[in-house]
Amino acid sequence: MARLFLAEETALGRPVVVKVLAPDLAQELSLERFTREIRVSARLQHPNIVPILTAGVAGGVPYYTMPYVEGESLRGRLKRVPSKERMPVGEALGILSDVARALAYAHERGVIHRDVKPENVLLSRDTAVVTDFGIAKAIDGARAAGGGGATLTQLGSTVGTPAYMAPEQASGDPALDQRADVYAWGVLAYELLAGEHPFAGKHSPRELITAHLVEAPPPLDQARPSLAPGLTMLITRCLAKDLPNAQAALASSSIRSPRLPHQARPPLNMFVQRRNHGFPPSPSFRSRTRAATRRMSRSATGSRTS
Numbered sequence: 235m236a237r238l239f240l241a242e243e244t245a246l247g248r249p250v251v252v253k254v255l256a257p258d259l260a261q262e263l264s265l266e267r268f269t270r271e272i273r274v275s276a277r278l279q280h281p282n283i284v285p286i287l288t289a290g291v292a293g294g295v296p297y298y299t300m301p302y303v304e305g306e307s308l309r310g311r312l313k314r315v316p317s318k319e320r321m322p323v324g325e326a327l328g329i330l331s332d333v334a335r336a337l338a339y340a341h342e343r344g345v346i347h348r349d350v351k352p353e354n355v356l357l358s359r360d361t362a363v364v365t366d367f368g369i370a371k372a373i374d375g376a377r378a379a380g381g382g383g384a385t386l387t388q389l390g391s392t393v394g395t396p397a398y399m400a401p402e403q404a405s406g407d408p409a410l411d412q413r414a415d416v417y418a419w420g421v422l423a424y425e426l427l428a429g430e431h432p433f434a435g436k437h438s439p440r441e442l443i444t445a446h447l448v449e450a451p452p453p454l455d456q457a458r459p460s461l462a463p464g465l466t467m468l469i470t471r472c473l474a475k476d477l478p479n480a481q482a483a484l485a486s487s488s489i490r491s492p493r494l495p496h497q498a499r500p501p502l503n504m505f506v507q508r509r510n511h512g513f514p515p516s517p518s519f520r521s522r523t524r525a526a527t528r529r530m531s532r533s534a535t536g537s538r539t540s
């Protein structure tokens with residue numbers, strides 16, 4: 235889907251990362267649309283967002299550059315947590331808080347990430363920064379505009395990563411909004427605090443997508459009973475399958491919580507005005523889910539994304 239190169243910006247003598255879209259994907263894209271979307275993401279300036287430095291098209295292939303973030307990805311950090319142990323709560327909350335602040339800022343500007351996952355969270359010293367902002371949407375939108383519209387079979391390789399995909403994203407809803415990021419943040423939070431993904435044991439894209447659509451994760455307070463109940467409830471709400479029918483206040487308006495270095499502070503009182511319907515899902519959601527599951531059973535899914 236894309237290749238990453240570590241390069242040196244010779245004028246300034248600094249390392250930069252160049253992200254180059256795969257040529258076969260580039261062929262399907264409307265370059266104009268892609269450039270337009272990248273411009274929107276490039277306007278994001280926030281301490282927890284990896285900025286876009288430059289973007290362009292070389293030989294028909296779109297690319298953009300960003301600073302090289304020294305450190306490791308959150309995925310790398312998770313791999314270093316010894317088995318049978320979990321990330322300390324304070325560390326997890328610090329990371330989650332940084333990611334939430336990045337999302338809140340972007341949501342306020344109408345940008346959704348659509349691919350929140352540990353690989354897109356980079357840890358540099360004691361700060362977490364989010365990368366690939368809006369790239370999934372840029373690719374997906376440009377693909378649709380270029381005639382290569384995403385179908386359910388392409389979901390895994392276009393609009394998100396199955397392990398972190400909100401139910402509405404998994405069911406192919408074309409009108410995704412910030413709530414998809416709230417859900418993915420909830421998956422991330424659960425994974426960091428419980429020590430395993432809410433649907434651990436599901437591995438194929440199809441299994442994961444189905445689980446997001448219809449399965450309840452094991453209760454977080456059982457996985458980690460020592461967590462503050464408010465925090466457990468908040469994360470559980472983020473993982474709600476159904477979206478409120480009424481147009482409730484957008485999550486981002488409540489996301490501006492201060493950094494939470496440890497559990498003693500009030501929990502991340504944000505996001506959840508919207509994603510708070512829990513189980514059982516509403517009839518309309520259930521019928522959409524059934525339709526999506528039927529479509530999925532007719533098609534194979536790909537793997538993942540930007």
Ligand SMILES: Nc1ncnc2c1ncn2[C@@H]1O[C@H](COP(=O)(O)OP(=O)(O)O)[C@@H](O)[C@H]1O
Pocket residue numbers: 236237238251284300301302303304306307353354356365366539540
């Ligand atoms: N700006 C960056 N600085 C340092 N490492 C990065 C940067 N952007 C991405 N990475 C690392 O490169 C890896 C590959 O990134 P990417 O091509 O976006 O695929 P994915 O996010 O699906 O893993 C990421 O998992 C991350 O660890």
Ligand SMILES: [Mg+2]
Pocket residue numbers: 353354365366540
């Ligand atoms: Mg990435």
